[in-house]
Amino acid sequence: MSIVSDAVQVLRRDGLIVYPTETVYGLGADALSEYAVHRVYEIKNRPMGKPISVAVSDEDMMAAIADVSDEAWEFIRTFLPGPVTVVLPVKSCLPSVLSGGTGKIGIRMPNNTVTREIIDELDAPITATSANLSGTPAPVTKEQVNVPYDLFIEGGELSGTPSTVVDFESRQILRPGDDIERIAAFFRTLE
Incomplete structure (x- = not known):
């Protein structure tokens, strides 16, 4: 068995994985399982109503869960895979708790081959929230996962x-990270 197969087995049983991205370690659950998503909220002590992003393996999976305009595709193809979460109108296939009633979902496509292989083999998005208790620092090593x-x-x-x-849609940076200048420059080309 490979780590990818092991991870997929855990996710299919509504289990939780901790996986690497290019930024921090994420806490992954099958984003199509309402039970698994509720476990993530409970374990993180995260307030219900606070949205949780999801990670996808490719553009097809993104199109299955969100409404993506032509301009948004241009943005996605410029910045993903990479350390950017793009917030788009959500489709009804995801548990509504993930969007926190906003009608939108944050979507990551991590620039980590193993993580994308896991999502691809599961054939479903996984939660993309840091593997930590709400309000504590996001983990960058296994020892920091709490x-x-x-x-x-x-x-x-x-x-x-x-x-x-x-x-x-609003062309706003909700949380700054890497690539802010390039993202701002991209939005200026759309004006």
Whole structure:
């Protein structure tokens, strides 16, 4: 068995994995399972109503869960995979708790091959929230993960800079991270 197969087995049983991204370690659950998503909120002690982003493996999966305009595709193809979370109108296939009643979902496509292989083999998005209790620092090593999980996927020490969160419709940077200047320049080309 490979780590990818092991992770997919855990996720299919509504289990939780800790996985590497190019920023911090994420806490992954099958984003199509309402039970698994509720476990993530409970384990992180995260307030219900506070949205949780999801990670996808490719553009097809993104199109299945969100409404993506032509301009948004141009943005996605410029910045993903990479340390950017793009917020888009959500489709009804995801548990509504993930969008926190906003009608939007944050979507990551991590620049980590193993993580994308796991999502691809699961054939479903996974939660993309840091593997920590709400309000504590996001983990960059296994030792810093302070929530329970079923499987840890080693990725070494990570950068620690959180992903830049961008609401594409309002063209606002909701949380600064890497690439802010390039993102701002991209939005100026749309004006």
